[in-house]
Amino acid sequence: MxxxxxxxxxxxxxxxxxxxxxxxxxxxxxxxxxxxxxxxxxxxxxxxxxxxxxxxxxxxxxxxxxxxxxxxxxxxxxxxxxxxxxxxxxxxxxxxxxxxxxxxxxxxxxxxxxxxxxxxxxxxxxxxxxxxxxxxxxxxxxxxxxxxxxxxxxxxxGATTAYQALLRSDVKPGETVVVIGVGPVGLAVLAWAKAYGLRAVGTDPSPQRREFAARLGYTEIHDSAGFDIEAVVPGGADAVIDTSGNVHGRRTATEIVKTWGTVVFVGLGPGFEIDPVPDLIMRQVTLRGMFVxxxxxxxxxxxxxxxxxxxxxxxxxxxxxxxxxxxxxxxxxxxxxxxxxxxxx
Known part of the structure; x- marks a missing residue:
C-alpha cells in the first residue's frame, strides 16, 4: 500500500x-x-x-x-x-x-x-x-x-564532518587550528574546537559570515584577504582545515600551516596546484583529504x-x-x- x-x-x-x-x-x-x-x-x-x-x-x-x-x-x-x-x-x-x-x-x-x-x-x-x-x-x-x-x-x-575534520587534523591541547571558511561546517569546527579547549582561528571573505561568527562568541575571525598568519599565530598553525573548497582557500592552507603541521581538505570544488618540495617535503607537512x-x-x-x-x-x-x-x-x-x-x- x-x-x-x-x-x-x-x-x-x-x-x-x-x-x-x-x-x-x-x-x-x-x-x-x-x-x-x-x-x-x-x-x-x-x-x-x-x-x-x-x-x-x-x-x-x-x-x-x-x-x-x-x-x-x-x-x-x-x-x-x-x-x-x-x-x-x-x-x-x-x-x-x-x-x-x-x-x-x-x-x-x-x-x-x-x-x-x-x-x-x-x-x-x-x-x-x-x-x-x-x-x-x-x-x-x-x-x-x-x-x-x-x-x-x-x-x-556538516557537524559530524566538522568533528571528523578536527580528529583528522591531529591538533592537540595547547595547539592552534585555523579554519578557512566560516560557513556552517567551519562554524561547527569552531564549536568542536571550543568544546575541546583548543585555540581556533577562522578566516572568511564575507563580512556577513565574519560578523555572524563574532556574534556567536568566536573572537578570532579574520578577513581572508590579506590574512597574516605571523601576526596571529607566529610560526604558523599546527593544523589548518579548509572548508572553502576553492583554490584560494587550499593555497592559503598550505602556506599558513607550520612545519610538521597537518592540512585537512574538506570543502568540495575543483582546482588546486601544489609543489611537493617547498609545500610538503621541506616542511614535513601532512596533507589529508576527508569525505563524509x-x-x-x-x-x-x-x-x-x-x-x-x-x-x-x-x-x-x-x-x-x-x-x-x-x-x-x-x-x-x-x-x-x-x-x-x-x-x-
Missing amino acids: TTTVRALRFAAKEQVSIVDAPLPEPGPGELVIDVKAAGLCGSDLHYFHMTHEEMQHATQPRSPEMTPGHEIAGEVKAVGPGVTYPKVGDRVAVQHYSGCGQCASCRRGWDVHCERGARVYSLNRPGGCQDELVVTAKDCVVLPDEVSFPVGAFLAC FSVPLMMEAAEKVGHLGVDLDPIITRVSPIEEGPELFADFAAGSVGKSVIGWD
Missing part, C-alpha cells in the same frame, strides 16, 4: 515547489520516520542552480523527481520486517550514504565507500524534505535526549555533543515549515548566514 506525503522538489532552475509524493510501505530492514528536521546543505545549491537537463548529466546525476535534503532527523513511526533497532518512538538522525552492509567498507561503517556503490538520500533515493520518509534501519543513529532534531539533522552531515564520515563516528559525535556541551544550536539561524521551503531555498541561495532547516512540530 502506498500513501502520499508533501515533498519539496526542484521544479525548474532556481525554483522549488511543494508536491504530493508517494510513500511506500517499509520493506525488510527498513522503517518509516516522521521527519522533524531536514537541513539545507551547500551541495543542495548545486542542483538548485541547475536545469532538469543539467541535473541528469551532473557529476553526481539526480532525477528532478527526487526529493532533496540529505540532512535528516525524525522519529521512528513504523518498522518493516526484521527491524528490531531502532524501535518505534526513537529519535534518530540518518547517515545519508546507505551502503550494501556486506562489503568490507560497509562492515566498518564506511558506507560512503561501499564497494558495490552506495545509495544516497536526496541523490538516488528520496531525501528528507518531505513529511515522512522510508529509510534503511542500519543508517539510523539514535539521538540523545539533549540533542534537538535540527542539531540531529546538522550532525547527519562513518556511521560509528556519527554515533560518537551525537553522544559527545551532549557530554562536551558542544554549542551547535546557535549555528542554526532559521527553522521553517515545509510550506516555506521554496522561500528558504531562495534565501539560502542568496547567501543567508548560519544553518537553514525545514522543520516539523
